[in-house]
Amino acid sequence: MEKRLIKKDALAGIPKKIRENFTVFAPVKVEDNVVFKELEPQEEPLVGHYQNTKNAPKGVFFPRTEVMMRYVRTPKGVQLKGIEMAAADAVLFGVRPCDARSFALLDLLFDQEKYKDPYYIAKREKATVVTLACARVPYRTCFCTSVEGGPLDGKGSDVLITDLGTDFLVEFLTPKGEKLGSYFEGTPASEEAEKKKEEVKQKAEGEIVSHIPAREIKPILDVNFDHPFWDTIHKKCLACGTCTYLCPTCHCFDISDEMKYDDGRRLRNWDSCMYPLFTKETSGHNPRPTQKERWRQRTMHKFKYYVDNFNAIACVGCGRCVMYCPVNIDIRKIVEDISKLQ
Amino acid sequence: MEAIERNLREEAKRLLAEKKVDVIVGYEAGTLPLTATPTFITDPAEAERLVWNPLCVHNLAKYVHDVITQHRNSQKRVKPESRTRKVVGVVARGCTSRSIILHLQERQYGREDIVIIGVPCQGYIDRKKLSVSLNGEEVLSGTIEGDEIKVMTGTGEKRLRLSDVLADNCITCRFNNPIISDVSLGEPASAMKAEEEFNEVNAFEQLSSDERWAYFEKEMAKCIRCYACRQACPSCYCPECFVEQSRPQWVGIGGDASDTQVFQIMRIFHMVGRCVDCGSCIAVCPMGVDLRKFLKKLDKDAFELFGSRAGSSLEDPPVLSTFKEHECEDFIYNP
Numbered sequence: 001m002e003k004r005l006i007k008k009d010a011l012a013g014i015p016k017k018i019r020e021n022f023t024v025f026a027p028v029k030v031e032d033n034v035v036f037k038e039l040e041p042q043e044e045p046l047v048g049h050y051q052n053t054k055n056a057p058k059g060v061f062f063p064r065t066e067v068m069m070r071y072v073r074t075p076k077g078v079q080l081k082g083i084e085m086a087a088a089d090a091v092l093f094g095v096r097p098c099d100a101r102s103f104a105l106l107d108l109l110f111d112q113e114k115y116k117d118p119y120y121i122a123k124r125e126k127a128t129v130v131t132l133a134c135a136r137v138p139y140r141t142c143f144c145t146s147v148e149g150g151p152l153d154g155k156g157s158d159v160l161i162t163d164l165g166t167d168f169l170v171e172f173l174t175p176k177g178e179k180l181g182s183y184f185e186g187t188p189a190s191e192e193a194e195k196k197k198e199e200v201k202q203k204a205e206g207e208i209v210s211h212i213p214a215r216e217i218k219p220i221l222d223v224n225f226d227h228p229f230w231d232t233i234h235k236k237c238l239a240c241g242t243c244t245y246l247c248p249t250c251h252c253f254d255i256s257d258e259m260k261y262d263d264g265r266r267l268r269n270w271d272s273c274m275y276p277l278f279t280k281e282t283s284g285h286n287p288r289p290t291q292k293e294r295w296r297q298r299t300m301h302k303f304k305y306y307v308d309n310f311n312a313i314a315c316v317g318c319g320r321c322v323m324y325c326p327v328n329i330d331i332r333k334i335v336e337d338i339s340k341l342q
Numbered sequence: 343m344e345a346i347e348r349n350l351r352e353e354a355k356r357l358l359a360e361k362k363v364d365v366i367v368g369y370e371a372g373t374l375p376l377t378a379t380p381t382f383i384t385d386p387a388e389a390e391r392l393v394w395n396p397l398c399v400h401n402l403a404k405y406v407h408d409v410i411t412q413h414r415n416s417q418k419r420v421k422p423e424s425r426t427r428k429v430v431g432v433v434a435r436g437c438t439s440r441s442i443i444l445h446l447q448e449r450q451y452g453r454e455d456i457v458i459i460g461v462p463c464q465g466y467i468d469r470k471k472l473s474v475s476l477n478g479e480e481v482l483s484g485t486i487e488g489d490e491i492k493v494m495t496g497t498g499e500k501r502l503r504l505s506d507v508l509a510d511n512c513i514t515c516r517f518n519n520p521i522i523s524d525v526s527l528g529e530p531a532s533a534m535k536a537e538e539e540f541n542e543v544n545a546f547e548q549l550s551s552d553e554r555w556a557y558f559e560k561e562m563a564k565c566i567r568c569y570a571c572r573q574a575c576p577s578c579y580c581p582e583c584f585v586e587q588s589r590p591q592w593v594g595i596g597g598d599a600s601d602t603q604v605f606q607i608m609r610i611f612h613m614v615g616r617c618v619d620c621g622s623c624i625a626v627c628p629m630g631v632d633l634r635k636f637l638k639k640l641d642k643d644a645f646e647l648f649g650s651r652a653g654s655s656l657e658d659p660p661v662l663s664t665f666k667e668h669e670c671e672d673f674i675y676n677p
């Protein structure tokens with residue numbers, strides 16, 4: 001694994017250089033928000049000087065809406081038409097470590113040995129993730145260190161960039177990452193740089209002020225599917241799905257068909273366990289009839305079911321749901337409260 | 343403010359202890375600095391959590407409707423003689439009381455189902471304006487002192503004028519005090535710039551129809567159809583919204599711009615004479631869609647053509663459900 005030091009002022013120009021050969025996704029300021037999106041020719045990516053993007057980058061591999069297939073109605077019956085699956089070579093530049101980690105978590109689900117999601121995999125395989133470590137922790141709501149991540153964590157990344165104060169340390173973590181080597185001109189990193197990185201890491205981890213007992217609540221959730229506690233979260237919830245749409249690890253989808261005259265397309269769209277239509281069956285019955293059961297699902301899915309299935313917590317501690325819930329439902333507090341249940 | 347808060351807690355405690363109400367819907371401090379969040383208090387000892395300050399954003403009438411409807415539904419399987427009633431106490435400012443009046447007029451619940459704790463209102467802080475005036479920096483801590491907000495961010499302490507970050511609907515509000523209430527706390531508050539209520543709409547009306555449509559398209563393109571606006575709105579209480587019906591499916595759920603526009607046009611038109619300009623939909627919208635421009639236009643029309651302001655009086659019925667012999671009909675012949 002190669003490591004290099006690059007000059008601080010060199011970083012800003014790199015995404016544009018990469019853009020000559022790849023589709024680049026990066027943080028861009030749009031009106032009052034910083035969003036993660038495809039970089040248009042005239043757009044300036046934000047590098048270094050932003051906290052985190054409002055939306056999670058998961059949309060690059062798992063878009064909010066995508067066509068799965070097309071079909072035509074003919075007098076002889078329905079004719080199926082495939083769609084173009086091949087994705088362009090892409091680079092995701094300036095992802096935060098928590099969001100990069102979300103890719104590793106989504107891989108567990110969409111790219112299993114037995115079940116493979118061709119739509120996700122086609123895009124994911126062609127993409128290289130360049131992560132910008134959080135040498136300074138951007139928010140007080142960040143709690144990556146409580147969910148097995150960290151502000152300098154490289155999981156899910158192909159290249160990891162860390163601000164050492166004087167230079168940037170660039171680590172090429174995977175063969176995919178190494179292929180981008182020529183864009184990062186610099187000098188080989190010495191042991192000195194290693195030491196410096198360790199210091200930055202210690203300092204950044206110390207800056208994290210939110211801590212939650214994420215692993216600890218698993219045994220409690222195992223035996224408390226029915227507990228009066230579940231009556232206490234959801235009453236003020238608006239069922240807007242902001243928390244799940246912004247969440248880097250939420251991945252539920254719903255499939256629907258749309259016809260225009262004889263042309264049909266099958267779409268998959270993001271779904272959300274916060275919506276009344278979630279798991280509503282054709283008969284009209286819904287096993288999760290109220291917001292109470294839906295919020296239990298959200299909590300269980302993140303801190304129990306995902307652990308059962310993949311031995312990983314489906315939360316990366318980015319804090320988006322905490323910051324953007326319009327009625328301040330705070331997952332940190334929920335986890336904390338669960339840890340205190342008898 | 344502090345005095346009102348103290349009285350509010352006392353009142354809530356008394357109402358709960360004397361079993362005059364089963365639950366109080368109010369506000370408590372949020373888990374993030376400079377926030378307040380809706381809360382449901384059933385235990386008199388918990389009444390201490392209640393707050394009343396310019397951080398209280400949401401129109402709580404929505405929750406009054408929720409709680410009563412859910413309770414009614416839960417009683418459907420109970421024998422008529424054993425059915426119970428649930429009385430909801432609610433902390434209500436001007437716009438909340440207007441929504442309650444609307445609910446009463448639309449027969450959503452009875453006056454005996456609610457106890458209104460009226461509070462005067464000097465407006466609430468618009469989180470988006472606050473964030474913009476802090477250049478998007480995170481609020482580490484903050485306090486409100488009179489007309490000033492003291493905020494700590496990563497780059498130091500900032501002082502902001504409260505009036506600079508109040509929500510637009512609050513600045514031009516003319517209903518700063520509850521219209522009906524059972525308990526009324528504090529001194530009445532006065533209006534700020536009520537006479538400028540329609541300024542923005544007037545300016546918008548001056549644009550050509552192409553320009554107006556372009557603005558509508560631009561704003562709606564931001565919408566991700568999370569329906570938070572509908573969910574937060576006390577007037578949007580249909581048990582099943584048309585967008586969620588599937589037989590037939592009125593709007594597609596994909597990314598087609600026209601589907602979003604259809605949802606918005608329908609919702610906005612369902613608000614004729616029913617929008618109280620509480621700003622809840624805008625406050626909860628994660629994408630910053632300018633819904634108010636369009637809602638306020640209908641508000642203006644209802645007022646100028648029919649002399650009606652939604653929920654402004656129990657005696658004055660909603661404009662769309664009444665017919666008066668001499669009222670304006672020109673628009674029918676001459677749109």
Ligand code: SF4
Pocket residue numbers: 243246247248249250302314315316317318319320321322331
């Ligand atoms: S649950 Fe919340 S904090 Fe955890 S990854 Fe999702 S959005 Fe981030």
Ligand code: SF4
Pocket residue numbers: 051052096097098099134137138139142143144145150151152316317318319
């Ligand atoms: S959660 Fe951790 S990795 Fe994510 S932005 Fe915060 S500090 Fe960085």
Ligand code: SF4
Pocket residue numbers: 236237238239240241242243244274324325326327328329
């Ligand atoms: S963001 Fe908040 S209000 Fe919206 S669905 Fe999630 S928890 Fe409920």
Ligand code: SF4
Pocket residue numbers: 564565566567568569570571572623626627628629630631633
């Ligand atoms: S809250 Fe905003 S984004 Fe959500 S549906 Fe309403 S207008 Fe669209």
